[in-house]
Amino acid sequence: MPGQHTLDETESQVATRLAGMDLDFEAMAVTANLFRAANAARNQMERTVLAKSNLTWTGFVVLWVAWIWETAETREIASEAGVSKATLSGVLTTLESRGLLERKRGERDGRLVTVELTAAGKRLMKGLFPEFNKAERHVTRGLDRPQLPAIAEALRQITQAARD
Amino acid sequence: MPGQHTLDETESQVATRLAGMDLDFEAMAVTANLFRAANAARNQMERTVLAKSNLTWTGFVVLWVAWIWETAETREIASEAGVSKATLSGVLTTLESRGLLERKRGERDGRLVTVELTAAGKRLMKGLFPEFNKAERHVTRGLDRPQLPAIAEALRQITQAARD
DNA sequence: TCAAGATCGTTCGGGACCAAACTATCTGCG
DNA sequence: CGCAGATAGTTTGGTCCCGAACGATCTTGA
DSSP states (O other): OOOOOOHHHHHHHHHHHHSSSSOOOOHHHHHHHHHHHHHHHHHOOOOOOOGGGGGOHHHHHHHHHHHTTTEEEHHHHHHHHTOOHHHHHHHHHHHHHHHHHEEEEHHHHOOOEEEEEEEEHHHHHHHHHHHHHHHHHHHHTTSGGGGGHHHHHHHHHHHHHHHH | TTTTTOOHHHHHHHHHHHHSSSSHHHHHHHHHHHHHHHHHHHHIIIIIGGGGGGGHHHHHHHHHHOOOOOOEEEEHHHHHHHHHHHHHHHHHHHHTTSSSEEEOSSSTTTTTTTEOOOHHHHHHHHHHHHHHHHHHHTTTTTTTTHHEEEEEEEHHHHHHHHHO
């Protein structure tokens, strides 16, 4: 089946092609697989869980953050969701037009905007999140159960290190 | 500093908000931190390494795959890069217009298109990749060195599990 | 041999995505 | 008080991103 490489084939081709260069191959393996895993998991969840509700990944994450924090300022949503404020602005407009959340201009500080889920938004998240969590369980099913917290911690370390 | 939560604060808020629901919190922590880490690392690398060459993340990954495999069929680039063939088609057009790669229609099979870097494309990757690898080392610097292969392996498991 | 079906890449429409420019608001210092 | 600078969110312009529809090409089986 030409055009289909296994992960092993790919990594061995990489090693061959880059032999002799002064590179950190272990760091490379971690980041390469980090992006592959995140991408594969995201695509999987978009297809299986989010598509039914006609939600994009980012739309879901934004709803999720606002749901968890009850009410949230846009800059904090942007930070949690990992998108720029420009992107968030557009996504909020989309979600607001679908009646899932509401913007409220800050009263003390007129520059701020806070976001709150509507009843429909809360209902959606309440029904959707357990399904989302099933998908989370699904994509982690190949890992040793007791190893899970250590992996989560390692990923937190990467996040920290990438923040400067 | 309102509007800024630490990772710990966020996870504790999540635990509180979802208390009582029947959820797999450990799987949740792994996937949530997986996306955070991938996002943070990607943003970091886009800003520090890729921006100089005016490359997007996906553009770089596409060049990378074609570089590693010398010559590659589009469907295999799409698969390795983790994008749809529709997306790839547009990205190839962009990169081709900048003279970094060339499309060639398959000779045996007229449906196929293979991609090959131009001299300029190869030069770019040769100069860029060592810098990219430095950034890979940077974002993994918080991890125990001997632990690296195990983390890469865990991420491979997630990728596998997400592929169905 | 040749039509039905599979497979490949492109196009289309609509949303996501970012940096930079912009508007509105607040803060602080003279 | 008043204005210079900081800060917040939105708009703009260009690319990425996907599913679905499409045209072109190959394969297969009667």
